Amino acid sequence: MILKISSKMNNEALASFLIANVGTLIVIIAWWIVASLELINPVLLPTPIETFKSLFVSLFRGDLIKDFWLTLYRSLYAFAIAVVVGVPIGILLGSNQKVYRSFEFLIDFFRSTPATAMFPLFLVIFGIGDFSKIAVAAFAGALVVFFNVAYGVMNTKKTRVMAAKAMGIPSWKIFVDVTFLETLPQTFIGLRTSISLTLVVIIVAEMFIGSTHGMGQRIIDSQQVFDMPQMYASIIATGVMGYALNQIFLIIEDKFVHWKGR
Amino acid sequence: MHLDLVGASENQQGEKLLSTGIEVKNLTKKFHKEILYQNFSLSMPGGQFTSIFGPNGCGKSTLLSMISGLIPFDSGEVYFGGKPLSETKIGYVFQNYRDALFPWLRASDNITYPLSRAGLSKVQRKLKLEELVHRFGVKFDLKRYPYELSGGQQQLVSIMRALATGPEVLFLDEPFSALDYEATLSIIEKLQEVFISSGVTMVMISHNLEEAIYLSNNIVLLTKRPTHVAEIISFDISHPRTVKTLSDPRFIDTKSYSLDIFRREVNK
Numbered sequence: 001m002i003l004k005i006s007s008k009m010n011n012e013a014l015a016s017f018l019i020a021n022v023g024t025l026i027v028i029i030a031w032w033i034v035a036s037l038e039l040i041n042p043v044l045l046p047t048p049i050e051t052f053k054s055l056f057v058s059l060f061r062g063d064l065i066k067d068f069w070l071t072l073y074r075s076l077y078a079f080a081i082a083v084v085v086g087v088p089i090g091i092l093l094g095s096n097q098k099v100y101r102s103f104e105f106l107i108d109f110f111r112s113t114p115a116t117a118m119f120p121l122f123l124v125i126f127g128i129g130d131f132s133k134i135a136v137a138a139f140a141g142a143l144v145v146f147f148n149v150a151y152g153v154m155n156t157k158k159t160r161v162m163a164a165k166a167m168g169i170p171s172w173k174i175f176v177d178v179t180f181l182e183t184l185p186q187t188f189i190g191l192r193t194s195i196s197l198t199l200v201v202i203i204v205a206e207m208f209i210g211s212t213h214g215m216g217q218r219i220i221d222s223q224q225v226f227d228m229p230q231m232y233a234s235i236i237a238t239g240v241m242g243y244a245l246n247q248i249f250l251i252i253e254d255k256f257v258h259w260k261g262r
Numbered sequence: 263m264h265l266d267l268v269g270a271s272e273n274q275q276g277e278k279l280l281s282t283g284i285e286v287k288n289l290t291k292k293f294h295k296e297i298l299y300q301n302f303s304l305s306m307p308g309g310q311f312t313s314i315f316g317p318n319g320c321g322k323s324t325l326l327s328m329i330s331g332l333i334p335f336d337s338g339e340v341y342f343g344g345k346p347l348s349e350t351k352i353g354y355v356f357q358n359y360r361d362a363l364f365p366w367l368r369a370s371d372n373i374t375y376p377l378s379r380a381g382l383s384k385v386q387r388k389l390k391l392e393e394l395v396h397r398f399g400v401k402f403d404l405k406r407y408p409y410e411l412s413g414g415q416q417q418l419v420s421i422m423r424a425l426a427t428g429p430e431v432l433f434l435d436e437p438f439s440a441l442d443y444e445a446t447l448s449i450i451e452k453l454q455e456v457f458i459s460s461g462v463t464m465v466m467i468s469h470n471l472e473e474a475i476y477l478s479n480n481i482v483l484l485t486k487r488p489t490h491v492a493e494i495i496s497f498d499i500s501h502p503r504t505v506k507t508l509s510d511p512r513f514i515d516t517k518s519y520s521l522d523i524f525r526r527e528v529n530k
């Protein structure tokens with residue numbers, strides 16, 4: 001019975017894997033045709049083969065790995081700060097509607113302000129070192145985490161809290177046992193959005209704030225010397241990073257928030 | 263008027279059980295200046311099954327929530343066998359089991375959750391769970407998560423959770439209204455068995471007179487807002503009640519009498 005179900009699930013997984021990759025293949029083939037027929041200036045669009053060759057060469061011989069890890073490190077660092085700052089503030093404001101309402105304008109204002117507009121400010125505060133980039137990204141990420149956590153706390157089902165209350169559970173324990181867990185689905189949405197956002201901000205910061213290494217700088221550098229295969233290779237590597245981070249979060253989410261949407 | 267605050271009932275083994283009656287005195291509750299209850303008093307005898315029946319929105323759920331301390335009231339007093347709520351163990355079953363169970367816990371852990379909070383060891387919790395499983399004749403797998411169970415099974419889990427700590431009073435707010443007919447019949451019988459075997463005071467809101475009377479010793483009929491008691495009807499055919507009860511003349515009389523009063527109140 002269980003075997004049957006799991007083999008069925010494997011089949012389904014395989015099928016969806018194939019479907020997903022057929023689309024990718026079609027795009028790569030289209031790219032290859034367009035590039036080989038030189039429909040687009042080959043200086044701007046190298047063939048997939050050149051691109052992947054460049055990717056492999058810089059993976060195994062170049063310093064792409066180093067840039068990759070550096071960007072990942074900066075993004076995760078920013079994300080960690082975002083979580084440490086965003087979750088408690090989100091819980092605090094979310095569980096206190098009056099306080100939340102009094103901050104609502106500020107919250108909406110900063111949520112609508114592109115974080116990248118803050119670069120100069122953070123440069124002034126933190127200097128042009130590595131940390132100013134991390135700080136901007138953390139700021140952007142923390143807003144997303146905070147907002148989602150607060151929203152999650154505010155929208156907890158009153159019935160479950162009441163059920164716990166009827167059992168005579170003290171309110172701090174209700175918060176830990178019920179409200180917090182009830183918030184998890186929304187919190188995870190915040191975390192996932194936040195990690196994507198910190199990566200975006202870090203990449204942009206690496207591109208435009210005098211940077212030492214990182215994928216953002218790598219992309220812009222290869223563009224400046226018109227090493228298009230390298231530029232595409234770096235973009236793909238960055239995409240892989242973003243995709244992997246998102247997937248890892250989805251897996252963690254499915255495991256920890258198994259009741260989500262049920 | 264004589265108030266049977268600490269009623270005595272007998273369980274199946276013939277032991278005398280002291281049961282906790284509920285006394286509501288001069289309760290007042292307003293929502294945004296609009297009066298829902300004013301000087302509302304009601305006593306519900308211990309060890310008996312009491313149903314509350316009344317027009318939509320007259321404040322049945324609010325009343326139960328206030329009595330159980332889930333929402334505050336403006337003034338008045340509530341006593342359980344002479345004690346305040348803080349010294350009383352209660353159980354509460356909600357209409358929406360889906361929103362009341364903890365989806366992050368397996369059904370069995372949902373049931374034992376109030377026990378772990380009460381400081382019982384793992385072994386004690388397991389024993390208690392087994393006792394409840396036996397008492398309710400549970401046939402489905404309690405290792406599943408609530409969202410993997412049917413509505414009837416989930417509501418059964420809710421009731422087991424509410425009874426896990428051995429409460430003196432069990433409150434049920436329309437426990438069957440989200441269930442299908444078959445599940446309702448089955449849970450009504452389980453509830454009746456537990457009522458007989460435990461002698462727990464039970465108070466149930468119902469919007470179905472037949473169900474209410476079938477289970478109850480007393481039916482409290484409420485008026486429209488501002489809400490007060492229209493009448494308390496007692497129905498004292500002894501438990502267990504069966505299909506035969508439904509065709510008993512006393513049942514039919516009680517039902518039509520209740521319905522008359524209800525109609526009168528609704529059309530006032």
Ligand SMILES: Nc1ncnc2c1ncn2[C@@H]1O[C@H](COP(=O)(O)OP(=O)(O)OP(=O)(O)O)[C@@H](O)[C@H]1O
Pocket residue numbers: 293294298317318319320321322323324325
């Ligand atoms: N938090 C609240 N704020 C304002 N009004 C409320 C609130 N809760 C309930 N009410 C009002 O109080 C009245 C009683 O509500 P309640 O849910 O207790 O009624 P009910 O008898 O249980 O209704 P139903 O038969 O639909 O279950 C309703 O008119 C409702 O609109």
Ligand SMILES: [Mg+2]
Pocket residue numbers: 322323324
């Ligand atoms: Mg109600």
